[in-house]
Amino acid sequence: MLQIPLWNRLFIIAVVLAGLAFAMPNLFYERVERYNDALAEVEETGVTSDAAAEALSSWPSFLPSTLVNLGLDLRGGAHLLAEVSVADVYEARMDALWPEVRDTLRDLRDTVGTIRRQDAPLGELHVRVSQPEGLPEAVSAVRGLGQPVASLTGVGASTLDVRGEGDLLIVTLSEAEREATDDRTMQQSVEIVRRRVDEAGTREPTIQRQGADRILIQVPGIGSAQELKDLIGTTARLTFHPVVGRTDDPQADVASRQMILPSMDEEGTFYILEQTPVVSGDDLVDSQPSFEQQSGLPVVTFRFNTTGARAFGEYTAANVGAPFAIVLDEEVISAPVIRQAITGGSGQISGNFTVESSTELAVLLRAGALPAEMTFLEERTIGPELGADSIAAGEMAALVAFAAVLVFMIASYGLFGVFASTALILNVGLIFGVLSLIGATLTLPGIAGIVLTIGMAVDANVLVFERIREELKTARGPARAIELGYERALSAIIDANLTTFIIAVILFALGSGPVRGFSVTLGIGIMTSVFTAIYVTRLLIVTWFDRARPKTIEV
CATH class of the missing domain: 3.30.1360 (Gyrase A; domain 2)
Known part of the structure; x- marks a missing residue:
C-alpha cells in the first residue's frame, strides 16, 4: 500500500524547514551582513558601539544569520597574480x-x-x-x-x-x-598572504598556489587592486644589525659583507651596517601597537620566541654601549645605543609613527615576513556595478530556466507536474540553505551550476511519472501504480545522479577557482534534487492521495 510512516514524514518536513530557514537570511542580505559584521566586532573588541548596537537590533538574534558569500565576479573586488622570487x-x-x-x-x-x-x-x-x-x-x-x-x-x-x-x-x-625549500617558501607565502588579508577583515578571499612559483589572490569587496597590493605587497621584513658607522654618502665604499641603508626619520643620513643580521623578524611571536609611557607617542611592541630571545640577549650583553640598527624593509627605523643587556625577549620600536601606521606595522609583523619578494604579474579591479550586473544576469537566467521547466512539467503531467514544480521550488531553497550553512562562495559559474540543477532536478520526477504511466496499464488501482512507479524508478534515478555526482567530485578535486565553484553548486544540487524527487514529491503525492482518494489518476 502507498504509505509513509509518521516519523518519516516529520523527518522530511524538518529537513525542508531547516534548509529554508538557513536560506531565508539571503533574502535580507545587506541587513544580515551588517548584523554579522557588528557581531564579529563586538566579539573581537568586547565593546558595543552605537553603530554596532543599531546593526544588532536590525536582525532577530534567534533567527539564523547564515549567508551565501558572494564571489569576486558578483561582489566586485580585486584580482592579483603574484610571482614569488623563491x-x-x-x-x-x-x-x-x-x-x-x-x-x-x-x-x-x-x-x-x-x-x-x-x-x-x-x-x-x-x-x-x-x-x-x-x-x-x-x-x-x-x-x-x-x-x-x-x-x-x-x-x-x-x-x-x-x-x-x-x-x-x-x-x-x-x-x-x-x-x-621552494615548496616551503610557497606554502609560507600563501599562509602569510592569507593572514594579512584576514587581518584586514575581508570576506572569503581566494588565495591559491598556481604552478611552481605563483599565487592567485582574489579578494571580494576590496576597493581596488592597488589597495590589495598595498596590503600584501610590503614584505615587512624586520631585522636587527650591528652598526659600523654613519655617512651622508649613499655611494660610500664599504667593506665586504657590509651595506648602506637610509634612515627612515633622518633625511640624508645613511647607516653602514653588517649585512648578516643578529636576529630577524622570523623569530617574532607577537607584535602590538602601543604608546610610550613617558612621551605618550605611538610605538610598536614585539616579543621574540626562545631562539630569538637567546640570540638577542647574548648580543646585547656582549655589546653594551654600542649602537645597533632596527631595519624594516631596507630602511633603518632607529639605531639606539644598547644601554644594558635585553634578556627578556621583548622590546619596542619607536619612530615617527601615527596610531594608524603603528597599527598597520604591528599587523604586518604579526602576520609574518614574506620569505621572498613578490612580483605582481597581473592585476584587475572589478567594480561593484559589474558585480550587480552579473547578479542581475544570473537571476534572469535562473528565472527563465525556472519558468520554462515549470511550464513544461505542468503541461506534460498536469497535477503531478504541479507537485514536481513545488518540489523544485523547495529544491532551490535547500541548495541555498546548504550553501549558507557551509559558508560556500557563490560565483557566476556557481549560478550556472544552479541553473543546470534546475533543469536536471525534474529528471527524477520524469522517470517516476513515466514509470507510473506504465504501471497504470497493469497495476491494480492508482495507489499500487504510484508505489510501483517509485520503487522501480529508484535504481535508474540513483545511477543517473551518482555518475553526475562523481563528475562533480572530480571537478572539485582537480579544478580550481571557477571550476570548483561550479562543481560545489552542482554537487549540492544533485543531492538536494534527489532528496526532493524521492521524498518531497512523494510526500506531496501521498498527502493529496490520502485526502482525495481518486479512483483513477491522470499522469
Whole structure:
C-alpha cells in the first residue's frame, strides 16, 4: 500500500524547514551582513558601539544569520597574480649558514690557515683558505653541517652540497633541498598572504598556489587592486644589525659583507651596517601597537620566541654601549645605543609613527615576513556595478530556466507536474540553505551550476511519472501504480545522479577557482534534487492521495 510512516514524514518536513530557514537570511542580505559584521566586532573588541548596537537590533538574534558569500565576479573586488622570487631564499640561507661554517673552519685553522668569505653568485657561499692542501678536510667538516632533507622526495639526501675548487670552499643547497625549500617558501607565502588579508577583515578571499612559483589572490569587496597590493605587497621584513658607522654618502665604499641603508626619520643620513643580521623578524611571536609611557607617542611592541630571545640577549650583553640598527624593509627605523643587556625577549620600536601606521606595522609583523619578494604579474579591479550586473544576469537566467521547466512539467503531467514544480521550488531553497550553512562562495559559474540543477532536478520526477504511466496499464488501482512507479524508478534515478555526482567530485578535486565553484553548486544540487524527487514529491503525492482518494489518476 502507498504509505509513509509518521516519523518519516516529520523527518522530511524538518529537513525542508531547516534548509529554508538557513536560506531565508539571503533574502535580507545587506541587513544580515551588517548584523554579522557588528557581531564579529563586538566579539573581537568586547565593546558595543552605537553603530554596532543599531546593526544588532536590525536582525532577530534567534533567527539564523547564515549567508551565501558572494564571489569576486558578483561582489566586485580585486584580482592579483603574484610571482614569488623563491631564489631569494637561497641567499638568505647561505647568509644564515656562514657563522656556522666560519666557526667550523676556525677549529681547523692549523689545517686550512686563514679563511675569508668571498663574493659569490646568488645562493652560493664561497670561502677562500690560505692553505689549499687542507681543503679536503675542510670540505668534510663543513659537509657535516648538513641535515637530512625534510621531504618525502629527498629521503636520504643532505641539505648541503660542499666541494672544493683550488683554494675555494663552495657551499650550495642540494637539489633536493632546493625543491623542498621552494615548496616551503610557497606554502609560507600563501599562509602569510592569507593572514594579512584576514587581518584586514575581508570576506572569503581566494588565495591559491598556481604552478611552481605563483599565487592567485582574489579578494571580494576590496576597493581596488592597488589597495590589495598595498596590503600584501610590503614584505615587512624586520631585522636587527650591528652598526659600523654613519655617512651622508649613499655611494660610500664599504667593506665586504657590509651595506648602506637610509634612515627612515633622518633625511640624508645613511647607516653602514653588517649585512648578516643578529636576529630577524622570523623569530617574532607577537607584535602590538602601543604608546610610550613617558612621551605618550605611538610605538610598536614585539616579543621574540626562545631562539630569538637567546640570540638577542647574548648580543646585547656582549655589546653594551654600542649602537645597533632596527631595519624594516631596507630602511633603518632607529639605531639606539644598547644601554644594558635585553634578556627578556621583548622590546619596542619607536619612530615617527601615527596610531594608524603603528597599527598597520604591528599587523604586518604579526602576520609574518614574506620569505621572498613578490612580483605582481597581473592585476584587475572589478567594480561593484559589474558585480550587480552579473547578479542581475544570473537571476534572469535562473528565472527563465525556472519558468520554462515549470511550464513544461505542468503541461506534460498536469497535477503531478504541479507537485514536481513545488518540489523544485523547495529544491532551490535547500541548495541555498546548504550553501549558507557551509559558508560556500557563490560565483557566476556557481549560478550556472544552479541553473543546470534546475533543469536536471525534474529528471527524477520524469522517470517516476513515466514509470507510473506504465504501471497504470497493469497495476491494480492508482495507489499500487504510484508505489510501483517509485520503487522501480529508484535504481535508474540513483545511477543517473551518482555518475553526475562523481563528475562533480572530480571537478572539485582537480579544478580550481571557477571550476570548483561550479562543481560545489552542482554537487549540492544533485543531492538536494534527489532528496526532493524521492521524498518531497512523494510526500506531496501521498498527502493529496490520502485526502482525495481518486479512483483513477491522470499522469
